[in-house]
Amino acid sequence: MSQFLLEAQNISHGFDTLLFHDVNFSLKPSQSAAIIGRSGCGKSTLLHIFSTFIKPDKGSVTLLGKDLYTLDDKAIEALRRYDIGIIFQFHYLFKGMTAMENVEVASMLSAESIDDAILEKLEIKELMKQKIGELSGGQQQRVSIARVLSKKPRIIFADEPTGNLDKETAELVMDVLLHYIKETGAGLLLVTHDDSMEARCDVTYKIEDKILKELKEKI
Numbered sequence: 001m002s003q004f005l006l007e008a009q010n011i012s013h014g015f016d017t018l019l020f021h022d023v024n025f026s027l028k029p030s031q032s033a034a035i036i037g038r039s040g041c042g043k044s045t046l047l048h049i050f051s052t053f054i055k056p057d058k059g060s061v062t063l064l065g066k067d068l069y070t071l072d073d074k075a076i077e078a079l080r081r082y083d084i085g086i087i088f089q090f091h092y093l094f095k096g097m098t099a100m101e102n103v104e105v106a107s108m109l110s111a112e113s114i115d116d117a118i119l120e121k122l123e124i125k126e127l128m129k130q131k132i133g134e135l136s137g138g139q140q141q142r143v144s145i146a147r148v149l150s151k152k153p154r155i156i157f158a159d160e161p162t163g164n165l166d167k168e169t170a171e172l173v174m175d176v177l178l179h180y181i182k183e184t185g186a187g188l189l190l191v192t193h194d195d196s197m198e199a200r201c202d203v204t205y206k207i208e209d210k211i212l213k214e215l216k217e218k219i
Ligand SMILES: Nc1ncnc2c1ncn2[C@@H]1O[C@H](COP(=O)(O)OP(=O)(O)OP(=O)(O)O)[C@@H](O)[C@H]1O
Pocket: 015, 016, 019, 037, 038, 039, 040, 041, 042, 043, 044, 045, 046
C-alpha cells in the first residue's frame, strides 16, 4: 500500500467556470495540512472532491489505497462510515437528540466506543445530557467534532472547524485534532481562514490563480 492516506493527481474542476486545474496533493499518516485562499476560490469544493462527495472533471483521487470515483456505492458508503471523519463548514447534528445521543449514533454506526477524555478535553462532558437545541453554536460545534472523532476515522476533513469559536476554544479544538492524529496516525486536512490554525499545521497550501500552491515549508 502507498505511504499516503490521500493522493490526488491532476485534478481539475469547475461549475460554471473553471475553479482550479492540475491540482496535485498528498497527505501522510499523522500529517496535518491546511488549505487557505479567498472566499469562493474552491476550498470546500476541493475538500468534497478529496472526501468522496464530488467527482472531479479530471484527475484521480486515491483515498486509503482506494481509487475513488471508480468505486461502487457500497464501497463509498463503507469508506464514509468507517474511515473518513468529516467536519463540515455547517455542522449537522440531530436536533431532537441530546449531545450524548448524537455522539453515540456515530460511534454505534462504526462500532467504536466514545472516548471520555475527548469530551473532557473539548469541555463538553458536562453538557452531554442536554438537547442540541439548548446548546450554543460553539458548543454544538464541539459536539460535532467529538462525534466525528468517536468513530476513530483514519483521515479527517475539516471545513472551517473553528469558524464559530473564540480564540481560546479554537486553540483547544486544534489541540484535540492534532493530538488525535499524532496518536492514531490519522491525517488531517483543514480548510481555514484563521492564521493561527493554519500555522499549527505541518504544511499549508493556497488556492490562487486557479492553482493549488504549497507555501514554503515550515520549520
Ligand atoms: N454545487 C455547486 N454548483 C454550482 N456552483 C457551485 C457548487 N458548489 C460550489 N459552487 C461555486 O464554486 C465556487 C467555489 O465554492 P466553494 O464553496 O468551493 O468556495 P470556498 O473557497 O470554500 O469559499 P468560502 O471560503 O466562502 O467557504 C463558488 O463560486 C460557488 O458558488
